[in-house]
Amino acid sequence: MASASPRRALLLNHHGLSHTVIPNLLLEEKLKSPPLSLLGALRALAYEKAVASKAQYQGLILAADTIVVLDNHCLGKPRNQQEALSFLTALSGNTHEVITGVCILNTITDKYRCRTDKAKVSFSPLSPEMITAYIQDYQPFDKAGAYGIQELPEGFLREVNGSFETVMGLPVHCVKSLIQQLSH
Numbered sequence: 001m002a003s004a005s006p007r008r009a010l011l012l013n014h015h016g017l018s019h020t021v022i023p024n025l026l027l028e029e030k031l032k033s034p035p036l037s038l039l040g041a042l043r044a045l046a047y048e049k050a051v052a053s054k055a056q057y058q059g060l061i062l063a064a065d066t067i068v069v070l071d072n073h074c075l076g077k078p079r080n081q082q083e084a085l086s087f088l089t090a091l092s093g094n095t096h097e098v099i100t101g102v103c104i105l106n107t108i109t110d111k112y113r114c115r116t117d118k119a120k121v122s123f124s125p126l127s128p129e130m131i132t133a134y135i136q137d138y139q140p141f142d143k144a145g146a147y148g149i150q151e152l153p154e155g156f157l158r159e160v161n162g163s164f165e166t167v168m169g170l171p172v173h174c175v176k177s178l179i180q181q182l183s184h
Contacts, residue, residue, distance in 0.1 A: 001019045001020070001021055001022065001061075001062045001063075002022055002023070002024045002025070002049050002050055002052075002053035002056075002061055002062065002063040003021070003024055003049075003062075003063065003064060004021060004023070004024070005169060005170075007148065007150065007168050007169050007170070008064065008168075008169055008170040009021060011165055011168060011169075011170045011172050012170070012172065012175075014172075015172045015176075017172070017175070017176075019062070020057065022053055022056040022057045022061070023053060023056060024049050024052070024053055024063065025052040025053045025055070025056065026048055026049045026052040026053070030045075031045055031067070031074065038067075038069070038074075038099070039099065039101070039116045042065060042067060042099055042100075042101030042116055043101045043103065043114035043115070043116055044114075045065045045101060046063045046064055046065050046101040046102055046103035046114055047063070047103040047105070047112060047114055048063075049063035049064075049065065049103070050062070050063035050103045050104070050105035050112065051105060054105060054107045057107065058107050058108060059106070059107060059108065060104055060105070060106055060107075060179065060182065061104065061105045061107060062102070062103075062104050062175060063102075063103050063104075063105070064100055064101060064102045064103070064169060064170050065100070065101050066098060066099070066100040066101075066144045066166075066167075066169045067098070067099050067144050067145075068087075068091075068096055068097070068098055068144045068145030069096060069097045069098075069099065070090055070091060070094060070096040070097075070145075075087050075090075075091075075096075075144060075145045075146070076144055077141060077142055077143060077144055077146075078140070078141055078146045079141075080141075081135055083146070084135050084140055084141065084146040085131060085132070085135060087145055087146040087147075088126065088131045088134065088135070088146050088147065089126075089128075089131060091123045091126075091145065091147070092123055092124075092125055092126040092131070093123060093124065093125035093126070094122070094123060095120055095121065095122040095123075095159075096120070096121055096122075096123075096145070097118055097119070097120055097121075098118070098119050098120075098121055098144070098145070098162075098166060098167045099116055099117070099118045099166075100116065100117055100166045100167075100169055100170065100171055100174075101114065101115070101116045102114065102115050102116070102117070102170070102171065102174050102175060102178065103115075103178075104175070104178040104179060104182060106182050111182055112182075113178040113181050113182055114178075115174045115177070115178060117162070117163060117166040117171040117173075117174050118162060118166065119160060119161060119162025119163055119164075119166045119167050120159075120160070120161040120162055121149070121157070121159075121160050121161075121167055122157075122158040122159040122160075123156060123157065123158060124155055124156060124157065124158045126155075126156060130153070130155070130156070133153075134147070134152075134153060134156070138151055144169075148168070149164065149167045149168055150168055
């Protein structure tokens, strides 16, 4: 797995998928602009991560990337506390989409498969105090949209439509499907 994300490792372990963590060697993680669709750009970024890391490992490389989309605006990882506050304030009381792109590259055959999965997440209305406390307690600067769904305090989340794992950053059902496709 070309990711140091403890959440992704936890999900793979939970499903009994053995893996080795290797460095993500892609220096600049940036979504490609049009003509690619947002989903195509996310799959392309996951593919780029896998390819950039293939010198580190022989076999199947898993790479993934997650974005949060609110009103057609992508919310990536916040750069600082002010941006995290801005993201969470915008998400408060609203429904947004979380999209995770996954790519598995077989370094031996150079075959690969990529896929995206989406979920809709609705937040409850949040007070400024709730948002500030969350940022201070959880330091969500390594998470798209400035939050980790698995650590949200009671009262933050109203509803999730779709895979909870997709929102965490790794839809394991997609990973299993892609591995199966590459095995044939």
